Amino acid sequence: MEEMTDPLSDQGALAESQRCLYCYDAPCIHACPTGIDVPAFIKKIANGEVASAAKTILTANILGASCARVCPTEVLCEGACVLGHEYEPIPIGRLQRHATDFITKRGISVLKKPTETSGFRVAIIGGGPAGLGCAADLAQLGHRVVIFEKERDAGGLNTRGVAYYKMKPRVSLDEVRLVESLGVEIRREVNVGVDLSAGELLSEYDAVFVAIGLGCGSRLNLPGESGPGVRSALDFIRDIHEMPLDEVAIGHSVLVIGGGNTAIDAVSQAKRLGAPSATLAYRRKEERMSAYAFEVSLARAADCRLLFQAKPLEVLRSAEGNLTGVKFVHETNGKEWIEPCDQLLVAIGQNKQDHWLKSLFPTLELNSQGCVITDPLTSRTNLPKVFAGGDCANGGKEVVNAVGEGKKAALAIHQMLTGKTPIPTLQSSRRGIARPPAGAGLWNPVRKPTH
Amino acid sequence: MADLSVTFAGIRSPNPFWLASGPPTNTAYQAHRAFEAGWGGIVWKTIGDPTPNVASRYSALRLGTKRMVGFNNIELISDRSPETNFRELTEVKERWPDRALVASLMADTREHWHELIRRGEDSGVDGFELNFGCPHGMCERGMGSAVGQNPDVAEKITNWVMEVARKPVIVKLTPNITDIVQAARAAKRGGANAISLINTIRSITQVNLDSFVPEPYVDGASTHGGYCGPAVKPIALNMVQNCAQDTDLGLPISGIGGISDWRDAAEFIALGATTIQVCTAVMHHGFRIVEDMIEGLGTYLDGKSMKSPQVLVGRAVSSLRKWEDLNLNFKRVAHIDHEICIGCNLCHIACEDGAHQCIDLLDPESTGIGYGPGRMKGKAVPVVREDDCVGCNLCSLVCPVDNCISMVEMSSNPTPMSWSQYQYLLSKGAIAPIPPHP
Numbered sequence: 001m002e003e004m005t006d007p008l009s010d011q012g013a014l015a016e017s018q019r020c021l022y023c024y025d026a027p028c029i030h031a032c033p034t035g036i037d038v039p040a041f042i043k044k045i046a047n048g049e050v051a052s053a054a055k056t057i058l059t060a061n062i063l064g065a066s067c068a069r070v071c072p073t074e075v076l077c078e079g080a081c082v083l084g085h086e087y088e089p090i091p092i093g094r095l096q097r098h099a100t101d102f103i104t105k106r107g108i109s110v111l112k113k114p115t116e117t118s119g120f121r122v123a124i125i126g127g128g129p130a131g132l133g134c135a136a137d138l139a140q141l142g143h144r145v146v147i148f149e150k151e152r153d154a155g156g157l158n159t160r161g162v163a164y165y166k167m168k169p170r171v172s173l174d175e176v177r178l179v180e181s182l183g184v185e186i187r188r189e190v191n192v193g194v195d196l197s198a199g200e201l202l203s204e205y206d207a208v209f210v211a212i213g214l215g216c217g218s219r220l221n222l223p224g225e226s227g228p229g230v231r232s233a234l235d236f237i238r239d240i241h242e243m244p245l246d247e248v249a250i251g252h253s254v255l256v257i258g259g260g261n262t263a264i265d266a267v268s269q270a271k272r273l274g275a276p277s278a279t280l281a282y283r284r285k286e287e288r289m290s291a292y293a294f295e296v297s298l299a300r301a302a303d304c305r306l307l308f309q310a311k312p313l314e315v316l317r318s319a320e321g322n323l324t325g326v327k328f329v330h331e332t333n334g335k336e337w338i339e340p341c342d343q344l345l346v347a348i349g350q351n352k353q354d355h356w357l358k359s360l361f362p363t364l365e366l367n368s369q370g371c372v373i374t375d376p377l378t379s380r381t382n383l384p385k386v387f388a389g390g391d392c393a394n395g396g397k398e399v400v401n402a403v404g405e406g407k408k409a410a411l412a413i414h415q416m417l418t419g420k421t422p423i424p425t426l427q428s429s430r431r432g433i434a435r436p437p438a439g440a441g442l443w444n445p446v447r448k449p450t451h
Numbered sequence: 452m453a454d455l456s457v458t459f460a461g462i463r464s465p466n467p468f469w470l471a472s473g474p475p476t477n478t479a480y481q482a483h484r485a486f487e488a489g490w491g492g493i494v495w496k497t498i499g500d501p502t503p504n505v506a507s508r509y510s511a512l513r514l515g516t517k518r519m520v521g522f523n524n525i526e527l528i529s530d531r532s533p534e535t536n537f538r539e540l541t542e543v544k545e546r547w548p549d550r551a552l553v554a555s556l557m558a559d560t561r562e563h564w565h566e567l568i569r570r571g572e573d574s575g576v577d578g579f580e581l582n583f584g585c586p587h588g589m590c591e592r593g594m595g596s597a598v599g600q601n602p603d604v605a606e607k608i609t610n611w612v613m614e615v616a617r618k619p620v621i622v623k624l625t626p627n628i629t630d631i632v633q634a635a636r637a638a639k640r641g642g643a644n645a646i647s648l649i650n651t652i653r654s655i656t657q658v659n660l661d662s663f664v665p666e667p668y669v670d671g672a673s674t675h676g677g678y679c680g681p682a683v684k685p686i687a688l689n690m691v692q693n694c695a696q697d698t699d700l701g702l703p704i705s706g707i708g709g710i711s712d713w714r715d716a717a718e719f720i721a722l723g724a725t726t727i728q729v730c731t732a733v734m735h736h737g738f739r740i741v742e743d744m745i746e747g748l749g750t751y752l753d754g755k756s757m758k759s760p761q762v763l764v765g766r767a768v769s770s771l772r773k774w775e776d777l778n779l780n781f782k783r784v785a786h787i788d789h790e791i792c793i794g795c796n797l798c799h800i801a802c803e804d805g806a807h808q809c810i811d812l813l814d815p816e817s818t819g820i821g822y823g824p825g826r827m828k829g830k831a832v833p834v835v836r837e838d839d840c841v842g843c844n845l846c847s848l849v850c851p852v853d854n855c856i857s858m859v860e861m862s863s864n865p866t867p868m869s870w871s872q873y874q875y876l877l878s879k880g881a882i883a884p885i886p887p888h889p
Contacts, residue, residue: 014516015516018515018516021795022797023794023795023797024795024796024797024799024800025812025830026795026796027794030829030830031827046515080827082794082795082851083793085793085824086793086852432800432803432804434812434831440829440830444828446828446829446830
């Protein structure tokens with residue numbers, strides 16, 4: 001299965017980049033949670049300096065290649081593009097992919113490992129987007145960084161949880177290698193709390209960044225749920241990443257329950273991988289879905305069936321225990337019906353990590369949703385030396401938000417350790433602007449409403 | 452629809468759109484295709500002693516994705532014999548009697564000029580254009596722009612031609628000269644019936660940064676080419692207007708230089724041209740472009756209730772004045788329509804770094820402008836400080852949204868005062884000096 005969006009050709013990239021107005025204090029920068037200097041990198045593509053464009057991107061966002069593929073650009077940079085009001089926005093995501101692919105294909109390194117080291121050591125728990133984002137910035141600031149990753153591969157959901165038609169795991173794994181090339185050490189298959197304690201990290205390291213993401217998929221808690229044929233949609237997507245595609249179990253009649261982007265990814269993937277019928281059932285009305293409207297239309301275009309106001313009551317099984325369907329009730333008219341299926345994928349969110357967090361740091365403050373309470377500008381927690389970001393703190397946002405939070409943590413850790421004010425890279429296309437002089441987007445990213 | 456036919460120095464043409472002497476007018480085959488497409492006239496590629504050419508011959512200026520914004524060539528006059536050219540001219544004129552057919556000529560001696568003119572008259576063409584403008588190759592042999600750059604020589608050669616010519620004679624002027632009006636006056640003194648301008652401008656379009664050889668590349672070297680295409684239009688318009696404004700001259704003008712569509716053509720006509728000539732645009736898109744030129748000019752003239760392009764000729768000439776006659780009391784300031792502003796802030800940075808620092812970036816909330824397209828929380832919006840705006844136009848030129856920034860006339864001193872009048876009033880002690888800008 002190919003990535004759904006074709007890469008831009010060299011000439012296509014040139015034509016699109018030359019369309020960019022090169023705004024001053026461009027809205028796309030304000031809409032990027034990592035504050036990529038979008039006009040600057042696009043101008044470099046327009047001038048034929050593609051590797052230099054990649055440097056601009058990766059300096060702000062080490063996961064620039066995966067964000068180019070998985071970011072909901074329609075509500076972020078492209079949603080803010082001034083050309084979108086009367087005409088077509090610049091395809092910023094595809095141009096970003098063009099630039100980052102350019103250096104990956106040619107093996108060009110644009111980021112340099114610092115020659116001097118600070119002598120400080122920082123531990124990062126979790127090698128997903130937040131952890132990698134934090135690690136890359138700390139390493140470039142000269143600190144010694146160790147990531148503790150419980151899985152075999154780092155990259156988090158980028159490696160295991162993104163629909164295949166959006167991005168191949170290779171892109172994420174290349175990014176993990178890029179972070180390692182900056183001098184970051186990744187200790188894989190190390191489970192903090194089991195293999196070593198958080199207390200050990202706190203005594204051995206000068207700071208700790210917690211980026212453990214979210215847990216496994218939540219359960220429906222309905223009768224009949226336990227048994228063959230029912231699984232978490234995240235596990236299903238993970239199989240697609242880790243197994244040969246023809247070995248991934250796909251039902252004849254796949255039913256997905258949920259209304260978020262994972263649900264949409266799962267139903268689209270099931271259909272694209274050959275399920276004769278793939279249906280998504282969501283408890284509320286369509287406009288309440290947290291999935292992006294464009295993802296929903298993609299699923300429709302792939303011939304997926306979408307049911308709304310369908311509240312599941314019971315998972316039905318045959319006498320032999322085989323999955324046969326799900327009984328639903330309509331939320332407003334109260335009618336009950338049965339949706340037959342032989343595979344049920346549950347995508348109603350991921351479990352919070354409050355138990356693990358509490359076991360690691362008993363005095364860490366969590367909110368009522370079980371997420372770490374952090375300062376939005378510094379990713380600081382209530383504990384000295386402990387910072388947190390990504391899904392375990394924000395409850396589940398985009399990859400780019402996680403990278404941004406990791407980056408903010410890195411800048412704050414740097415300030416804590418060295419006493420030097422953290423100044424993010426100057427956004428050169430905003431040179432001379434009064435406020436904020438650097439880091440627009442990073443501090444208060446502006447997001448277009450989804451619907 | 453308006454009748455587009457014109458008479459230029461006695462040459463009748465069904466419309467003012469002619470093809471300039473150049474690669475598109477090299478053969479009868481091309482002439483037939485051009486006339487079929489609807490061109491009103493053709494100036495044949497310059498006939499003279501046939502000369503060999505080099506490969507390559509052309510190069511171009513690209514601007515972003517736009518190709519051929521400017522174009523240059525090092526091709527010489529016709530490499531076909533005068534016999535072939537005159538035979539084909541006869542054939543073309545017989546098939547297209549209602550179109551204007553002009554032979555461009557270039558020679559060295561008096562005898563040679565006489566001979567070419569006589570053969571041209573015999574071929575049945577409607578007139579001649581004397582190539583005093585080619586800036587490459589021929590000038591090094593004492594012809595082309597070498598003639599056009601020396602008014603005395605140009606006058607003398609025009610005289611030679613007029614000794615035998617019975618058909619109208621147009622002198623084509625080179626822009627590679629300080630004051631083109633001097634060259635035009637020389638043509639008139641020599642007896643020419645009309646002038647055409649501009650020929651190409653000496654140029655280098657680009658340098659290859661690996662080989663360090665400019666284009667067009669000829670075996671490790673290049674040479675200065677003649678520049679034309681859309682980029683030269685402003686230079687050509689200026690020179691056409693200069694000639695049209697010269698009261699001593701009084702010759703009909705055929706305008707040339709970067710004309711690609713009816714609008715370009717109309718501008719040349721408004722600045723004094725009776726016919727216009729096109730070359731680069733046809734080399735880019737083919738003869739078919741004339742259809743839109745005919746339709747566009749007709750529609751425009753109808754919209755202005757002008758029955759003929761002759762009514763448009765020279766309409767804008769007199770509004771060009773000397774700087775010292777412009778009104779110092781005229782004030783206009785930039786006005787940004789925030790309803791359609793997309794928040795690119797290009798006006799701000801252009802004014803801030805490139806002009807007079809009078810567009811501020813302010814908080815959309817506290818200014819009451821509010822949010823809108825491209826105007827988001829945390830991002831400032833451009834606001835003109837009218838008291839300091841000098842009305843230079845820069846912001847309105849860089850603004851990517853049509854009609855978003857307009858230059859609004861301010862009610863100020865209603866009495867016009869030019870620099871000349873200001874000097875006069877100052878000398879009389881009738882006025883205090885205007886204070887210098889802070």
